[in-house]
Amino acid sequence: MKQVQKIKLGISIGDLNGIGSEIVLKTFDDSRMLDFCTPVIFASAKIITFLKKQYKLSLNFQGIDDPSKAIDGKINVMNVWKENVNINFGEEDPEVGKYAFLSLEAATAALKNDDIDVLVTAPINKSSIQSENFNFPGHTDYLARELEGESLMFMITDTLKIGLLTDHVALKDIASVITPELIQKKIDIIHETLKQDFRIQKPKIAVLGINPHSGDNGVIGKEDEEILKPTLHKIREKGKLVYGPYSADSFFGSKNYKNFDAVVASYHDQGLIPFKTLSFGNGVNFTAGLNKVRTSPDHGTAFEIAGTNSANINSFKEAVFKAIEIYKCRKEYRKLTQNALKKQGRKDTNKKLFTKDN
Incomplete structure (x- = not known):
């Protein structure tokens, strides 16, 4: 044999x-x-x-x-x-x-x-x-x-998976980098990697807001209202289970992340600070999309x-x-x-x- x-x-x-x-x-x-x-x-x-x-x-x-x-x-x-x-x-x-x-x-x-x-x-x-x-x-x-392929930084454990819209981008440039095309592309990558790499047939994905409190209906920045929300609506119309934007400050403390197969953070520290706080020493950085x-x-x-x-x-x-x-x-x-x-x-x-x- x-x-x-x-x-x-x-x-x-x-x-x-x-x-x-x-x-x-x-x-x-x-x-x-x-x-x-x-x-x-x-x-x-x-x-x-x-x-x-x-x-x-x-x-x-x-x-x-x-x-x-x-x-x-x-x-x-x-x-x-x-x-x-x-x-x-x-x-x-x-x-x-x-x-x-x-x-x-x-x-x-x-x-x-x-x-x-x-x-x-x-x-x-x-x-x-x-x-x-x-x-x-x-x-x-x-x-x-x-x-x-298109790469995406995907921080993973068995119970928590966080993908990033932007990774090594200066904070002052975040708002200008996040576009409807980028959001669509990154969520498509996460959706596909959850299916082919993690055996999740119908992925449920949460998206965190760009601004504090997801902009508070435009009071704290307009990016969430004008870019993120309309794009997520279009993605949902195509049949993907994508929810948000959620206010990042309470999302992890309330353990809401446990209700989703993956979380999409707008920028590096918004995703990696909670990820490393919850799983440091046991987490893995996976380059999805390749x-x-x-x-x-x-x-x-x-x-x-x-x-x-x-x-x-x-x-x-x-x-x-x-x-x-x-x-x-x-x-x-x-x-x-x-x-x-x-x-x-x-x-x-x-x-x-x-x-x-x-």
Whole structure:
């Protein structure tokens, strides 16, 4: 009997001066994780050997020079570079940022080529990584360019899912960025990802207002009355279960979020402050809307504790499990959709033949 090949899970190492390498290696220091996937860490055997000693870990790994050659049952380290890297934990360093990009670039290329099935990204420092090759506010925008589809930052746990209309946009620009087209596009992405990635057939979605108290009928800004409400009305007319806008200040405290499959926040902090308050350390950042699966932990580089061997691995481990789960759900959804289309095609053919014969 042929053994089923495990999901190949690619990992970009993130900023080496942060906690990314610690949470990656500690996660797979537990050999039971190899029962769920075949990890491929994009870095170098030299740096992983150094970090293994730094964190006093016992994990065994094998170096490879081609991600397609990763072996099941092993921790695979793809040698993206050969030279030594000077690590100074807790420091912001553009030189280290260069290696964070090299890792991400190689992992993304492997994902595009189907050499890996999913990608989990360790945290980057958004300042250190900036260069001619990476001129983005974060992973999400870079991946949107490299992979097909429209990206959306979707923060998820089993009980709370929050998507953003705008993510890394300055607060002063929010109102001008939110348009009917953007609202429609982002809600379409969330609706589709809830169906194909989370097995929710008829998603129920709440939308938070742009202004305090959703504008109080135009008293505190007119964006909710003139842009958000009419757009949501048009979306509802098309059959989607979309509700709001809700006043953001009371929505979470009243636990109203529990009545919905997902919540749409207008801007970054409006969504991420309640999300991290309710689920920090267990949440996952999922980039919805792409043709490939990418997740990451819900925290950053944590320079303040980097190198101290004290980082919490829970969010990264959840990101691994969610990537695997979403990949399987999406594969199943596509298979069901294809079967339904084939079945419909046969019905249409039979109908034509029947009409012709009669």
